[in-house]
Amino acid sequence: MINDTSLSQEALLGALADAGGSIERAAKALNSRQEQSGSTSHNKRKRAHDLDGWITNEKRPGATSPRKLATVPESKPDGSLISGYTPLAPICIDSDSDAEQGAQGGGPLVSSANTDQSSVGRTKVPLMTVLKQAPTSTKSAPKLVPRTLGTPELVAKHTPCTLHLSILPPELACRLFYAMLKEAASWTRNKWWLFDRLVESPHRTSFYARNLAEESDDDMKEAARYWYNGRPSPMPNNFLPEMEEACEIIEKTVNEEILKRGKLFPAEWQTTPDHPWKANVAAANCYTGSKETVGYHSDQLTYLGPCPTIASLSLGTTRVFRLREVVPHSEKEERNAQTFNIPVTHNSLTIMHASCQERFKHTIPPQQTIDAFKPAFPPPTVGELENTASDIMPPDISRINITFRFYRPDFAAKTIPKCHCGIPTVLRPDMKRRESGMISEWEQTSRMRYFWMCYSGAQNEGKGCSFFQTLDMEREGRGCHATSVSLSGS
Ligand SMILES: O=C(O)CCC(=O)C(=O)O
Numbered sequence: 408m409i410n411d412t413s414l415s416q417e418a419l420l421g422a423l424a425d426a427g428g429s430i431e432r433a434a435k436a437l438n439s440r441q442e443q444s445g446s447t448s449h450n451k452r453k454r455a456h457d458l459d460g461w462i463t464n465e466k467r468p469g470a471t472s473p474r475k476l477a478t479v480p481e482s483k484p485d486g487s488l489i490s491g492y493t494p495l496a497p498i499c500i501d502s503d504s505d506a507e508q509g510a511q512g513g514g515p516l517v518s519s520a521n522t523d524q525s526s527v528g529r530t531k532v533p534l535m536t537v538l539k540q541a542p543t544s545t546k547s548a549p550k551l552v553p554r555t556l557g558t559p560e561l562v563a564k565h566t567p568c569t570l571h572l573s574i575l576p577p578e579l580a581c582r583l584f585y586a587m588l589k590e591a592a593s594w595t596r597n598k599w600w601l602f603d604r605l606v607e608s609p610h611r612t613s614f615y616a617r618n619l620a621e622e623s624d625d626d627m628k629e630a631a632r633y634w635y636n637g638r639p640s641p642m643p644n645n646f647l648p649e650m651e652e653a654c655e656i657i658e659k660t661v662n663e664e665i666l667k668r669g670k671l672f673p674a675e676w677q678t679t680p681d682h683p684w685k686a687n688v689a690a691a692n693c694y695t696g697s698k699e700t701v702g703y704h705s706d707q708l709t710y711l712g713p714c715p716t717i718a719s720l721s722l723g724t725t726r727v728f729r730l731r732e733v734v735p736h737s738e739k740e741e742r743n744a745q746t747f748n749i750p751v752t753h754n755s756l757t758i759m760h761a762s763c764q765e766r767f768k769h770t771i772p773p774q775q776t777i778d779a780f781k782p783a784f785p786p787p788t789v790g791e792l793e794n795t796a797s798d799i800m801p802p803d804i805s806r807i808n809i810t811f812r813f814y815r816p817d818f819a820a821k822t823i824p825k826c827h828c829g830i831p832t833v834l835r836p837d838m839k840r841r842e843s844g845m846i847s848e849w850e851q852t853s854r855m856r857y858f859w860m861c862y863s864g865a866q867n868e869g870k871g872c873s874f875f876q877t878l879d880m881e882r883e884g885r886g887c888h889a890t891s892v893s894l895s896g897s
């Protein structure tokens with residue numbers, strides 16, 4: 408395995424990208440760079456060993472069997488990550504799309520399609536080790552104390568988000584809360600493979616599509632099947648009437664906020680008053696009590712495309728929505744990541760604007776305590792909230808979250824590359840190696856690289872493949888002005 412972390416993700420991912428995904432070419436380039444750099448023979452031997460470990464089937468120390476089902480804690484209350492944890496959040500929810508995919512130096516061992524057989528016996532590659540989403544920075548510069556952003560002004564000043572309090576009419580907010588709580592009785596806890604363990608998300612979740620029956624083709628249904636970690640899920644539900652009502656109000660605010668931003672990123676969907684942002688899917692989460700959580704992640708970009716805008720509605724008890732920037736490698740010695748805590752109250756909307764998924768990770772951390780939520784309106788009709796639902800998820804200590812999202816027509820399911828495992832790949836930003844220095848944040852994000860990668864490892868007993876391809880918007884015919892894209896899909 409890679410012992411020398413100075414060579415790890417940044418160099419390896421870069422070399423792999425430069426080598427067009429060929430592991431052998433990347434390895435050769437790294438080795439020869441190392442030789443030219445005149446390092447000591449000790450270091451050379453060590454690097455050679457590290458690299459060798461990277462491209463050979465080395466058993467990870469500490470791997471256990473048999474496979475276990477585990478519910479994992481995702482972050483400590485102070486905001487630091489628990490090392491070794493790999494939360495996968497929805498949609499992206501992923502990453503592992505959402506996810507902080509595991510501890511340093513670990514990952515599913517995967518077959519290498521490009522393996523040069525002269526590299527004797529090098530038939531397996533712990534590729535996810537180096538291609539996993541980069542973990543949040545933890546070292547070097549002094550740690551910063553988490554900062555609470557208690558007002559919309561502070562949120563807008565310090566993060567790529569905006570916070571909108573009392574977004575819905577109070578009666579609708581309560582009605583939607585009760586309707587979703589009732590639904591949540593049938594939501595499930597997602598599961599994925601973390602190395603050799605099957606882990607379970609510590610909250611309930613489900614996926615909804617808007618006007619499902621009206622979709623002219625099956626593309627949205629297909630995309631919706633893979634909304635979570637590249638794992639085929641049951642068919643999504645249609646938006647409830649209450650969700651539709653709320654969504655129409657939320658869309659108005661989202662569009663106003665996007666237009667206020669001014670210059671959009673080149674690869675993001677070019678929203679205009681004539682072609683507004685329109686949610687076509689929603690992921691819903693339910694957290695009961697203070698210990699149900701979602702771990703640090705950024706949302707999976709596969710169907711959202713680069714720099715998405717995501718509108719996240721909070722209903723019920725107040726929880727903390729925590730954001731932390733992923734500091735680029737090139738800056739990690741100068742500064743550490745700042746953690747921001749945003750209390751998200753009942754009926755508040757957090758809009759994660761373009762670049763949030765590329766530059767920050769977010770989490771709902773566990774809390775010591777939570778406030779009891781006292782709804783201003785009772786359930787609409789007697790018996791509306793069936794006993795089972797209120798038993799499992801008491802309304803006073805539950806939080807419902809709905810993230811309204813726009814699946815882009817130019818990232819439709821039929822256009823997503825499939826990996827060697829035959830399942831849709833996941834689109835990941837190169838968060839840690841984004842350019843920095845004298846260029847503006849806008850330029851940093853605009854120059855960001857993205858990769859299509861195998862994601863079956865998280866769902867296929869830890870086995871994935873080495874598929875790796877750089878996103879090339881032009882060559883792949885993506886972008887809202889691409890001729891193949893129908894704007895009516897927006
Ligand atoms: O519950 C929340 O506010 C966050 C949910 C989330 O991150 C997601 O659905 O991707």
Ligand SMILES: [Fe+2]
Pocket residue numbers: 496497500505704705706769
């Ligand atoms: Fe998320």
